[in-house]
Amino acid sequence: MEERWAAFAKVVADWVSGHQLLIYIVLGILAWALILLNYPLDSLTPIYANY
Amino acid sequence: MLATFQILVLTTFLASLVYWVMPKGWVEGRRAVLLVVSGVLIYIYSPATLFLAVATALLAWLLYAVTKRYPQYGWLPWLVVLPLVINAITPLGEIIPFPSGTPRGVLFTSITTLGMSFYTFKLYVSIKQGLKLNSLPFREVLTTTLFYPAFPMGPIDGSQKFDHVALSRDPDIRRWVMGIGRIGMGAVKAYIIGGWIKTTAAIWVFGVPMDAMYDKGWDGPVQALLFAFFSFGYLYVNFSGFTDVAIGAGWMFNLDLTENFKFPLIAHSIQNFWQRWHLSLSKFITAYMFKPMVRRTGKASLSLIVTFTLIGLWHRTTVGYLFWGIGHGTALALTAWYRTKKRPPIPMPYVVRRVGGIVVTLTFVSLMSTIANQPSNRVLARYVLSFVGVHVA
Numbered sequence: 001m002e003e004r005w006a007a008f009a010k011v012v013a014d015w016v017s018g019h020q021l022l023i024y025i026v027l028g029i030l031a032w033a034l035i036l037l038n039y040p041l042d043s044l045t046p047i048y049a050n051y
Numbered sequence: 052m053l054a055t056f057q058i059l060v061l062t063t064f065l066a067s068l069v070y071w072v073m074p075k076g077w078v079e080g081r082r083a084v085l086l087v088v089s090g091v092l093i094y095i096y097s098p099a100t101l102f103l104a105v106a107t108a109l110l111a112w113l114l115y116a117v118t119k120r121y122p123q124y125g126w127l128p129w130l131v132v133l134p135l136v137i138n139a140i141t142p143l144g145e146i147i148p149f150p151s152g153t154p155r156g157v158l159f160t161s162i163t164t165l166g167m168s169f170y171t172f173k174l175y176v177s178i179k180q181g182l183k184l185n186s187l188p189f190r191e192v193l194t195t196t197l198f199y200p201a202f203p204m205g206p207i208d209g210s211q212k213f214d215h216v217a218l219s220r221d222p223d224i225r226r227w228v229m230g231i232g233r234i235g236m237g238a239v240k241a242y243i244i245g246g247w248i249k250t251t252a253a254i255w256v257f258g259v260p261m262d263a264m265y266d267k268g269w270d271g272p273v274q275a276l277l278f279a280f281f282s283f284g285y286l287y288v289n290f291s292g293f294t295d296v297a298i299g300a301g302w303m304f305n306l307d308l309t310e311n312f313k314f315p316l317i318a319h320s321i322q323n324f325w326q327r328w329h330l331s332l333s334k335f336i337t338a339y340m341f342k343p344m345v346r347r348t349g350k351a352s353l354s355l356i357v358t359f360t361l362i363g364l365w366h367r368t369t370v371g372y373l374f375w376g377i378g379h380g381t382a383l384a385l386t387a388w389y390r391t392k393k394r395p396p397i398p399m400p401y402v403v404r405r406v407g408g409i410v411v412t413l414t415f416v417s418l419m420s421t422i423a424n425q426p427s428n429r430v431l432a433r434y435v436l437s438f439v440g441v442h443v444a
Contacts (some may be wrong), residue, residue: 002401021225028232031239041056041242 053092053165053199056238059296062088063200063234067227067303075219082194082218085304089197099163101197104170107134108189108196111174115187118178128178135171138164139368166202168365170195172335176209179339184211200300204293206309206331213306220305230302237295240288248285261285265430269437276414276438282424283417287316290329309334315416319408321382324416336362352388356380366423371431375423382415 016023035041053059066088073080093101111131118127142160173195181187191210198213211217253261257274261281269275294311301308309331318324325333336358344354356377363376397404425431436442 005401005405021229024229024232028229028235031232031235034239034243035235038243041238 053096053202056242056296059092059200059300060234062092063300063303070304071222075221078215078218079190082190082213085194085198085213086190089194089199089202092199093197093202096165097162100165103134103163103167104196104202105193107131107167107170108174108192110134111178111196112187112189112192115178115181115192118182119185122182128175128182131174131178132171135167135365138167139364166204169205169207170202172207172332172365173205173209175339176207176335177211180209180211198301200297201308204290204297205329206294206297206311207335208309208331212308217306223305226302226305230299233299233302234296235299237292237297237299239292240295241292245285245288245292248281248288253281256281265426268433268442270442271440272438274437275434276418278434279414279417279421282421283413284316286420286424287312316413317409318412318416319405320412321379321386321415323408324412325379325383328416332362352384355384355387359383363423369423370428371423371425375419378415378419378422 054062066084070081070084073084090101093104110133111128114128114130118124121127138160142164174192177187177192177195187210191213194213195208195210201208249261253259253264256277257264257267259267261278264278269278291312298308298310311330313327313330315324315328318327340358340361341354344358345351348354357380359380360373360376363372363374363379366372366375399407422431422434425434
C-alpha cells in the first residue's frame with residue numbers, strides 16, 4: 001500500500017514539474033479572475049509578520 | 052504588506068521592466084532599481100522602519116568585518132540580534148529619537164520594527180555565508196535586508212541570493228509569466244480564502260467573525276478546538292499567500308527566494324511538519340542553532356527544547372509563544388526519542404496510520420499556534436480554560 005501511494009505521488013509530482021508553465025498560466029488566470037471579481041481587495045497585514 | 056496589493060503589483064510590474072531594460076553588464080544599475088524601489092516603499096511606510104533596517108544592516112556588515120579580523124571570536128555574528136533583544140526589553144519606538152515629534156508608543160514601535168525579526172536572521176545567514184566565502188559586499192547585505200517583497204515576512208535568505216551572479220542573469224520570460232501567476236495565487240490565498248475563513252465561514256460556524264471571538268470567548272472545548280483549526284487555517288493561507296507573492300515577485304526579477312511551504316496541512320508527524328512549514332526558518336534553526344548546540348552539549352533532546360523555546364520568543368516575547376516553543380521542542384524531542392526505540396509500527400492499515408498521523412499533527416500544531424497568537428495573556432487564559440469547560444466572560 002505504502003509503495004503504491006509513493007508511486008502515485010511520484011507520477012503526480014513528475015507531471016506537475018514537467019508542466020509548470022501551463023499550471024501557472026491556468027491557475028494564474030483563474031486567480032487573477034477571482035481577484036478582479038473581488039476588487040478592490042482589503043489591505044491586510046500578514047499576521048505572521050512579528051514585530 | 053508594505054503597501055496595498057495594488058501598489059505592490061504595479062510597482063513590481065514597472066520595476067521589473069526597468070530592471071530588464073538594463074543589459075546584464077549593468078549589475079549595479081539593476082541593484083539600484085531594487086534598492087531604490089525597496090527604499091522608497093519602506094520610507095513611505097515609515098522613515099523610522101527604513102532607518103532601523105539600514106542601521107541593522109550596517110551593524111551586520113561591521114560584525115562580519117570584525118569576525119573576519121578576529122576569527123577566534125566565533126560568537127560575534129550573534130550580536131546582530133542585539134536590536135531585536137533590546138526591542139523585546141525596551142520597545143525601540145520609545146527610545147529612537149527619530150523623527151522628532153513622531154508619535155511614540157506601541158503602534159509606533161510596531162511600525163518601526165516591521166520585518167525586524169526576519170531581517171535579523173537574514174543578516175546572520177549573510178554574515179556566516181560571507182565568512183565562508185570570504186566576501187560580503189555591503190550592497191548585497193543591504194539588498195537582502197530591504198528587498199521589498201520579502202521585507203515584512205521573509206523567506207529568510209542570505210545576501211548571496213542577491214549577489215553579482217543572481218543579478219546578472221538573462222531575462223526569463225517564462226519565469227516572469229509564472230511570477231505574475233504566483234502573485235495572483237498568493238493574493239487569492241491571503242485575501243480571498245483568508246477573508247472567507249475569517250468572516251463568512253467563521254460567522255457560519257461561530258456566529259461571529261473570527262476576531263470577535265477574542266471578545267466573545269469560547270463556549271466549550273469543541274468550539275475552542277474548532278477555533279484552533281480556523282485560526283491555524285487562516286495563519287497558513289495568510290502566511291503562505293504573502294510568501295507566494297514575495298517568491299512570485301522575485302521570479303519577475305529572475306531571483307530565487309527559498310520555498311517556504313510544502314503542503315504543511317498534510318504533515319503526518321511533527322518532524323514531517325517542520326520539513327513542510329516555514330522551511331527557511333527550519334533550515335536556519337537546524338544549521339545555526341540546533342546542530343551547533345548538539346555539537347557543544349551532545350544532548351539532542353535538550354537542544355531541541357532550548358532551540359524551539361528561543362525561536363518561540365523570536366516570534367514574539369509573550370507567554371503564548373513561550374508555550375509554543377516549549378511545546379514544539381518537547382514534541383520533537385519525544386518523537387525523536389520514540390524513534391530511537393525502533394519499535395515495530397502500530398499494527399493498523401497504512402491509510403489509517405497515515406490519516407491518523409495527519410489528524411494528530413494538525414490538531415497539535417493548530418492548538419500550539421492558536422495559543423501563541425492570542426492577543427493577550429488574559430484572552431490566552433480564557434482560551435485554555437474553555438477546554439476544561441470554564442467559560443469566562
